[in-house]
Every structure is written in C-alpha cells, then in structure tokens.
Amino acid sequence: MSNSRKLRGVCASPKGKGLLDQARREGKDSEGNRLTYERIAEMALVGERTVRRFFNGENVDKSYATSIIDALSLDYNSVISLEDEKVEEAKSKIAERGSDSSIASELIRDLETILQEHRKNTEIDNQAMDWLKGNRLDLAEEAASAALKECSNQNLFDGDREYAKIISELSKDIIEYLRICHICLQEGTIRVLEEARQQSLIPLNFDSELYQKALIFIKEQKVIQKFTQEAGKTLVACLDYLIAVVPLL
CATH class of the missing domain: 1.10.260.40 (lambda repressor-like DNA-binding domains)
Known part of the structure; x- marks a missing residue:
C-alpha cells in the first residue's frame, strides 16, 4: 500500500x-x-x-x-485538537514496533476510526460512562470467566483453586482497563488511553489473548447489546483500541 x-x-x-x-x-x-x-x-x-x-x-x-x-x-x-498529534505520533511508533505484525495495519485503522468518532463527542457518552462505572466489577469478572473458558486449551490453571486465583487476578486487570475507558469517556479524549500505553499503565500479567477475549466479550456481549450504535460508539472505540494494542504492550 x-x-x-x-x-x-x-x-x-x-x-x-x-x-x-x-x-x-x-x-x-x-x-x-x-x-x-x-x-x-x-x-x-x-x-x-x-x-x-x-x-x-x-x-x-x-x-x-x-x-x-x-x-x-x-x-x-x-x-x-491535540488528539490528532497524539494519534499521529502513536501511529508512527506502533507501526515501527509492529511492522512485522498483521496487527499493525489494523491498529492504525482503529486509531483513525477512534479519532473520527471522538470528534462527534456528545452528551450521550454519559449513558455509557454511568453504566460502566456502576457495572465495572461484574463486567470484569464475567469477562474474565468467559475469556478463560474460551482459552481453556492453554492449560493456564490446575484445579479449582488455581482457576479462582487466575479469575481474581485477571478480573483486577480488566477492572483497570475499564477504569481507563471510564476516564476516557469522562474527559472526552482518547489521549488517556494512549498516555496509559506509553507510561506502561495498562496491565498485562497473562497472555494477551486472554485480555483480548475478555474485552471482545464486553464489547460484543454487553456494550453492543446494551446500547444503540450512537450511544455506545465511544466506549466501543475505546475497547477496540485496547483490543488492538494489547498484543503490542
């Protein structure tokens, strides 16, 4: 191209x-x-x-x-809009790091889409923001459980105790992901996400696929089911960014 x-x-x-x-x-x-x-x-x-x-x-x-x-x-x-310059900088850096990965070009497209959606910021984002704040704990635990079931062939745990421990730790990480998304919605800027990535504030204590599966579950089974396309667009954009960037952390 x-x-x-x-x-x-x-x-x-x-x-x-x-x-x-x-x-x-x-x-x-x-x-x-x-x-x-x-x-x-x-x-x-x-x-x-x-x-x-x-x-x-x-x-x-x-x-x-x-x-x-x-x-x-x-x-x-x-x-x-400082998001333009932040995103352009991020795209360049990510492209360099992921030039040998099929994820790189996808991530760049995601970033451009997020930026376009961000510019349409309206009060409807408050619906998703309030919902996310009130349901963050349950969402994280349910998403962690769904991700582990989908990746069960990886032999990540041995017995109920180990399973419970991983669920707990993975849930804590997902809660942090959602907390960053909430701040993003609250401040009306994707800069929060990119700054968190640059400062290594996005946790990654397990295989990146687990986090991707958990975030995809929240996006497809919760957000898209809960909100209209207009009401959930910014939260979906935040989740898409995280789904794309996790393998490059």
Missing part, C-alpha cells in the same frame, strides 16, 4: 471551532472590515477552500492551520 495517503493534518477541537467562529464573527481586518473566509485566506496566505475546511473541523496541513490561527491572533493549543 502506498504511503501517500498517510494522514498528517490537524483539525480544530470542538472548543477550537467555537473560537474560530467567534473570531470570524467579531474580528476585523487591518482596514476595519469584517472577516470573511476569503479575507482570512488572504491574511493567512492559504487557499479559501483550506480555510473553509479548517473552520468545518476537517483536517488541514499543520502549517496551514498555524497560519490561519496566527492570522486570527488565536492560541494554537486552544484551537487544535
């Missing part, structure tokens, strides 16, 4: 879009005229189409975004 289609742009965050719109409505050029897309393009030395795309929340080249922001006397970090 050609590398020419790699996404390397940035976009305005929801807050940033508001700042851009406010600056266009209330701002004036050097001659005291109201700002139009055409005038902003002239001030920033970029195309009008690029300005319109940036104001619409679409990705544009970082240098173009910087020029537009500077022309409007706004702060870069207040306008730009």
